[in-house]
Amino acid sequence: MKTPRQLVTVSHSYVVTLNRRLANEMARVGAGRWEVKAIAPRAFRGDLSPLKLQREPGEASQVEAVRALFTRSAHAFLYGPELRAMLSGSVSLVHAWEEPYVLAGAEVALLTPRHIPLVFSTAQNLPKRYPPPFAQIEPLVVARSAGWVAFGETVKQNLLSRPGYAQRPSRAIPMGVDVELFRPDRALGAAFLRELGWELEGPPVVGYLGRFVTEKGVERLRDALEPLKTPWRALFVGGGPLEGSLRAWGERYPSRVRVITGVQHDRVPRALNAMDVLCAPSQTVPRWKEQFGRMLAEGFACGVPVLGSDSGEIPHTMGDAGRVLPEADTAAWTAALAELLESPARRRELSAQGRERATRHFAWSAVAREHLDFFESVLG
Structure with a gap:
């Protein structure tokens, strides 16, 4: 030997x-x-x-x-x-x-x-x-x-x-990414929804995970949600300087928006499994563009359908397992969200593709x- x-x-x-x-x-x-x-x-x-x-x-x-x-x-x-x-x-x-x-x-x-x-x-x-x-x-x-x-x-x-x-x-x-910790578990997600005061049977949940800063695109996602005619709920998990303005916006939709901070890493799979769509609307700025998009890989591992912007590494992280959208095109984000929220079959398809990409690649x-x-x- x-x-x-x-x-x-x-x-x-x-x-x-x-x-x-x-x-x-x-x-x-x-x-x-x-x-x-x-x-x-x-x-x-x-x-x-x-x-x-x-x-x-x-x-x-x-x-x-x-x-x-x-x-x-x-x-x-x-x-x-x-x-x-x-x-x-x-x-x-x-x-x-x-x-x-x-x-x-x-x-x-x-x-x-x-x-x-x-x-x-x-x-x-x-x-x-x-x-x-x-x-x-x-x-x-x-x-x-x-x-x-x-x-x-x-x-x-x-x-x-x-x-x-x-x-x-x-x-x-x-x-x-730890694909054993981050895995599809709808029961785990349902328990998290109940902690938020939501029922599993409500409108689909649009999720965001990361820092509450302009370059991560939380304002872009907020603006894309507002004109949606399809019923939706929104879950923002993270923290940062935009927390106050995000909560103020959420007060306009008290039954539909939740802003959660202080979530430990080992509890992130609970939040991801509560989402029906995960959005990564990162925005390129002069001194920053998305380096990897860990939330994308973790979302894939949990079987969550993913929408991501074309900032930095995101298209390479996504591959063919999610949908890449122009980072500055709010209307495109609104249309893509409407399409996914109205199509459980498409969400199931993207869920399977994402999990396969996570186990094979990440x-x-x-x-x-x-x-x-x-x-x-x-x-x-």
């Missing part, structure tokens, strides 16, 4: 157990071919609050903790001196889930021995000009790498135009296989 290859994957996000799902799934699907070691900070300050390394029994990957310095900034933090030894020895490939222009990305690139291939992951879907020293770091890391993973097709297309990227193998791979096992397949192609 061949000795398994040794994969070391490094990320400051691995301080949180949920973010090690990729590392753990790579260890599971690669069992016998790969052994996976996940390098995580012992603690990370981050933007919101201090985080200490979380460990869970039964993780498939080997989790190793290292010190991290200056962690108030994801751009400027560094790993401690223990990292060097973990990137050498019998390691077959190093994977850095750190952007190639940040200091930690440069650190991993410099500490990885030259004979060991380095692959980094990136989510930059907009052309940017970085100030020093980040502008100098990016080409250094790209030149040192043996390949790179783009979290989406728009990320890949954006970066292929930057110096050095086109000279390295690359692959667009989406983020994953399940963590599928995402992990894509990563390992790319790593193996880099190794030759």
